[in-house]
Amino acid sequence: MEEKPLHVIVVGAGLAGLAIAHGLRKHSISCQLVDRETTPRDRNWGITLSWALPLLEGLLPPDLVARLQDCQPDTSLPVASAGEQGVLIRDGATGAIKIRVLYPDGVRRMQIQKTKRILSSGLNLQHGKKLLDLTYDTLDQATAHFADGTSETGNVVVGADGGSSQVRRCLLGEEAAAQEVLPYAFMNFPFTLPADKARWLDSVMNPSVDVAPHPKSMYMGLFLLDKPDLERPTTWVFYVLVTWPIASEEDEVNSENRLERLRAHMEGWADPYKSVVEWLADDITIGADQLRIWHPKKWDNQDGRATLAGDAAHSMTFHRGQGGNLAIKDADEFVKRMVDVKEGRLSLKDAMDEYDKGVVARGEEVEISRLQAAAFHDYENFDNSPVFKMGIKPAGS
Ligand SMILES: Cc1cc2nc3c(=O)[nH]c(=O)nc-3n(C[C@H](O)[C@H](O)[C@H](O)COP(=O)(O)OP(=O)(O)OC[C@H]3O[C@@H](n4cnc5c(N)ncnc54)[C@H](O)[C@@H]3O)c2cc1C
Numbered sequence: 001m002e003e004k005p006l007h008v009i010v011v012g013a014g015l016a017g018l019a020i021a022h023g024l025r026k027h028s029i030s031c032q033l034v035d036r037e038t039t040p041r042d043r044n045w046g047i048t049l050s051w052a053l054p055l056l057e058g059l060l061p062p063d064l065v066a067r068l069q070d071c072q073p074d075t076s077l078p079v080a081s082a083g084e085q086g087v088l089i090r091d092g093a094t095g096a097i098k099i100r101v102l103y104p105d106g107v108r109r110m111q112i113q114k115t116k117r118i119l120s121s122g123l124n125l126q127h128g129k130k131l132l133d134l135t136y137d138t139l140d141q142a143t144a145h146f147a148d149g150t151s152e153t154g155n156v157v158v159g160a161d162g163g164s165s166q167v168r169r170c171l172l173g174e175e176a177a178a179q180e181v182l183p184y185a186f187m188n189f190p191f192t193l194p195a196d197k198a199r200w201l202d203s204v205m206n207p208s209v210d211v212a213p214h215p216k217s218m219y220m221g222l223f224l225l226d227k228p229d230l231e232r233p234t235t236w237v238f239y240v241l242v243t244w245p246i247a248s249e250e251d252e253v254n255s256e257n258r259l260e261r262l263r264a265h266m267e268g269w270a271d272p273y274k275s276v277v278e279w280l281a282d283d284i285t286i287g288a289d290q291l292r293i294w295h296p297k298k299w300d301n302q303d304g305r306a307t308l309a310g311d312a313a314h315s316m317t318f319h320r321g322q323g324g325n326l327a328i329k330d331a332d333e334f335v336k337r338m339v340d341v342k343e344g345r346l347s348l349k350d351a352m353d354e355y356d357k358g359v360v361a362r363g364e365e366v367e368i369s370r371l372q373a374a375a376f377h378d379y380e381n382f383d384n385s386p387v388f389k390m391g392i393k394p395a396g397s
Helices: 015-026 053-059 079-085 112-119 166-172 195-204 249-253 258-264 273-279 323-342 348-362 364-375 379-384 386-390
Strands: 007-011 030-034 046-049 087-090 097-101 108-111 131-136 142-146 151-154 156-159 184-191 209-214 218-226 237-245 306-308
Touching (some): 007 015, 015 053, 053 323, 097 386, 108 218, 142 156, 156 166, 166 306, 184 258, 306 348, 323 348, 348 364
Antiparallel strands (some): 142 151, 184 237, 209 218
16 A cells, blocks of 8 residues: 655644644654744633543553643542533522533543643644645645744645634635624633632532523533642632623623623522622633634635644534534544545545545534523523533534
């Protein structure tokens, strides 16, 4: 079987890009990974990797599989017990459990910033490379052009550059690539607490996901972001995710009095959510945020020379916890198809056509997650929502 020399350019060193680069490295396929960041973004959150965890473990080298525990917000939380305790959904008005979505195979919480830092080890990764444009030549190659004036040429460029992907804009144009902004106020911010309160919250909160719909059409979740010192609760960092349908001029313009607006929405909430919002420091920083999605549309992959993966290919809300899992699934499929090309089983065009078909099909989750987001704000009908029917399994399984 003829082996083809291949060079892959991966744009974006988030979950999808890192997983692709490791998978290619495992199969000795040449790869240049680039990211626009020079320092980590200030935004941070945790994700629950469930069904895609074995895929990630298959893509990583053994030394990094052994370090996945260090990527967790709480490095002492075993994967098995996180799965046994599952995703907890309470009634926001009473605090009572509505449903516990179990995942007996185990789930791993992963903190995004730690994950990006740890999984970038051992890769050919260049920072400060902001992709601006793609061009294609007559030698069946693609060139990625960066803001610093440099470029990189290879057989295929994969855009793993997140929800507002520039690679997607290059492939589809501004209009078709533009994200849709959902009509919800959205806040995502970290906080710390005095030792006794931090210990209390840690003891009552579900360790992976603890979320609730409230009859007043509102969603709130409490999560752990980091436990830098397991013995010192004042170092523990938690975070809140909260969404409600935009109802006022202040929500519409996303005015900066975010804590005031959040507190004005808290009447009728039960613990642990109620106390947590009361205890927040009055000068806490809550940045501007929006819920943005993008439903995949077929793109021209330029004879197999350019494609998309992860949020670049399908950006969704977090309400069913699927975006990161799908980013890993895309990575796994991309690597498999590139191995098919390398080993002469498929042409690059056929391999990328097949890969793209799968990515677009998996993008049905964008709509499922949008429905789940809507259901979290529709208390009466919440029990008919996708998490009740599908849990946190992938669509179509
Ligand atoms: C609050 C929250 C909770 C979530 N919870 C879950 C969960 O429980 N389970 C789950 O599965 N998913 C969850 N997700 C979704 C998950 O985080 C994303 O789907 C996943 O991180 C996407 O990874 P990615 O690699 O596609 O994109 P990203 O992580 O966004 O990475 C993109 C990378 O591309 C780089 N980049 C961007 N533009 C350029 C450019 N022009 N040139 C070069 N580099 C560029 C960026 O710097 C970045 O490093 C959640 C998301 C949020 C926001």
